[in-house]
Amino acid sequence: MNKKISFGKISANFSQNSEKVEATGTFGTFGPPKAIQSLEDDAESQQLKNVMGISAFGKKAKSFDIKEMIAQVKATAREITKKPEESVETAEESNEESDDEDFVGPPVPDHLLPSNVEKPNSNEKKVESDASDEEAEETVDNNLFIPCTHETQMIHGTKAVTALCLDPSGARLASGSVDYDVSFWDFAGMDSSMRSFRTLQPADNHPIRGLHYSSTGDLLLVISGATQAKVIDRDGFEKLETVKGDMYITDQAKTKGHTAGLLAGTWNPITKEEFLTTSADGTVRTWDFYEGGKQHKQIIKCRAQNGLKVSPNAVNYNREGKVIACGCADGSIQLWDFRKSSVAPAKQIRKAHSPAEITSICFSHIGDNLLTRSCDGTMKLWDIRNFKQSINEVGDLYTRYDTTDAIFSPNDEVVATALSLEKGQKNGVVLFYETKSFNLIRKMQITNSHTIKIAWHPKLNQIFVGTGNGLIKCYYDERRSLRGATLCVVKHHRKAQQSEVVSSQQIITPHALPLFRQERRKTSRKQIEKDRLDPVKSKRPDLPITSGQGGRVASSGGTLSSYVIRNLGLSKRVEDDQDPREAILKYAKEAEENPYWITPAYKNTQPKPTYAENDDDEPEEKKSRTE
Template structure:
């Protein structure tokens, strides 16, 4: 036998494993401990496939080693005459070749996983949920501890502060015309498909971005509250209902197309205790939907109460919250709002105070109460929670805007001044990432354009100033999904600002569409065309209403069976046509062919027929022909001959 070949006996491989050969196994174990996703606890399909590939490669290597041991021990050929002889040096060379390949495959898989993790990290426009933010903070802290990059993170934060101006979507501008009066209310659909606006002229307009063209015209306009200005509008969390707050005491809920679904009850104004009434008794000032309950909303009015309404069928209030002044007297709430998780209700009052209530407790006592939040006696027109829920922004008629921290609610974090507001519905809003605060101003005297201001919530500096219009800026809306800014003005216009790169859908769908005008068709008639039913003989009567048919039948004397007209003397009557006497009328109707002249002598008219009657008697003569004596008529005397004297009788004496 040759040296270096073994046919039987104990196997001892004097092959020293290098640290390089042991390193992949230790790293793989370390990776399995650090990343629970790699162990298959919650990874995706791609990660499981890669792990299976690694396991298959390791199983193949183990099978090769076990097969080699069996062949060396001669177990596979036990009982045969001659056992196979294997060269150990050759097997060692094979192991040295396969081991680097396994290490290279593992390194390639790790690089692929790291690359996919980098691809999954994208820029998020909207706000992150609190859980995700906490996880991100933990991961960043661990990474900074492992890599010792505290200085780098501080540099990145400073760069982010400098790049806040680039995050504002105002590269392009589109204008929508609501009317000629100030637009006091503005609300956007959560999905970003529609926009509604309400004005001081009682009108409410619906804007559909998918159906509009570059003309930017609303597809519906209505007056939901008759002769009351629209003060506030807001979509529900699902986007299928709209809360309408107007100048009257009854809030309304409309569906997506503007049809009324609910009208709140009105309370009894003669009851002094407002908790005993079924609804508000004074003008509404503000209202908002519950953040995640689609049938619950909050309203505030000038009767000193905030009311929570639940359900569209019951139309009943769930809770009545009373706002109190410093001396215990009644004060009115000018604005109200829920925080993001609906655990807190905040109200800005007309006396300049901020009052909050915890929804998990009784609404008897306030959770926070800052009496001198703004100048005493000035109305707080807007109160807005941040998306993270830790900060609160208020806007007042004292030309200030303040930022508050709910964890330290005694003093404001910062106060911005010289923000003139003319309307009691002027508001402010947070950016979707809570890094900026947006506020508009009314047009002051001596200024040609009203501006829109952007302030940083960390450094409190002015980031950007955008001139909007030559009128007042009333409402501002930064849609988190579209990343577009909507601003309502005092001259009835609504301006939309967007970025071509960072904004999506919304107004970008409308500006690319052009309005096509229909071309008028010109047709010259050459020959006369007669349709089959055009002639009067074949023309069918048009279907008329029953009233017109009755009027037409009334004019027809045959269909209406009109009675005979009364007999009147003179011309025009029935008697006048045949004579002036009744006898002439009777003779006319007896069938005489000749007309009777009433002006001639009756005797002559009768004697005219004497010869005909003597020759051809018809009526009287035939009856007395046998017994009729001979008629003797007196003869006429001459005119000069005197008449014979009558003899005297005894009676004359």
């Protein structure tokens, strides 16, 4: 049977008709030659074309073999596995060849063609270039990323926050101020109200100049205006206090501790038990925690160019904990290496800044860069391998606090510094610069006061800023910041639940017996007054006792002197308004019957006692002198 099947119905006689297949001018058919086709099939196809309104599909179809089709499919599969460039060239050649020849059916839609075979036009090239530009911008943004999409604030007090530090894990924040207080903030335990869980005054009436967590996060070094540094634990309990030096000894190396107020300090990043402190006496002293702070471990004497002592206002360890960098009050930078000598600095720059206090000195996380900030309004970047001239410098940075910060970002691509308000300015800002060129990236508005301290934690990826009005601003990014303040802002503050008082219903029984009758209270005020007199309901505390029974001490005390006064003096006390003669004579009868003291003594000389007689005659008044 050689009947033609059209529109997807394929004949089963592939063996007889596989050599040559001829298609009609409509959609193409598989079957015997045109001469053998029946009129019914032509009528059926014509009727279908009339119903669909189709006259013809494309150009005239050409003859093709199934073997050629299979070979073409294999070639297409090979092209797909080729590289994109080779496939594009092959597609161009095939398109040029196919343009010259006729094709069967309508053209294939563009969105159905394989993407690796398409020929890219000018518009596609433009889209690809735009995508590459966006990727480059994202790369730049990732390097210079600053988490500042969201912000929250914590209230330390009303005065300037001059010390700020986070522990290495990022779980707690410690803040200090000129109001002598140190506050502890626990991010896991806070809610959206952002309240500190503990506030204390570790240095009595001395302002807090610096707070530094140890490398393990279990100890906190407190640098105050006093001469003695303190080390406290995470909960605020004192663990160590350094000894005070003798201020009358001229040679500072002969004293065991500082003799003037502290200026700065920090922990060794490698040796967890070692920390150092600087003082206005011109020395830097290192201490060992396990020695109890009884004597310094090593001492450095900072000298100015004229040979006199100079105060190291800022100090820091390098990342290996082997080099100490000191920023002095005369604007000089001195690097000390204990492995070489503690008498003279390993490197120094006398005129690194103008003769003004260096407020901050910081090593980069990776590399040999050193960042300094000074009260002369400049911030400079140095390379300690070529320590003669600064790499980059920026000026016009006003500051009035000698603890103003300048820090590196966690990836060392950005540096940030705080700025104080000048006359006429209203908003304090933090400036962010690119490390390589010192180009200003962002100027972040903080609050209507000075900005002093900055902390950028690498694990949290959050920025904390201490201001002059007692606020601590926290900036973070919702997608790239972890834990820290993000844990607190989502917790709603729960108000204290008021005690619910359930009034008991009173059953009124007017004809009850007096034993079971309950008093009916008219007003709640009378009931409250009645409960006030009841010691059980009012929860009255124990009254003061007048005796010492039951192991409790009486109000007069429990010492020997109080016992003597109570038992001897007060028990036989003589009233002041009583006549002493009457007080003696009331024992006359008892003394006469049982003589013990006086009578036996006068028994021989005066057997009968003789008393002075009472003379009622008063002495004559003194006559006034008459002239």
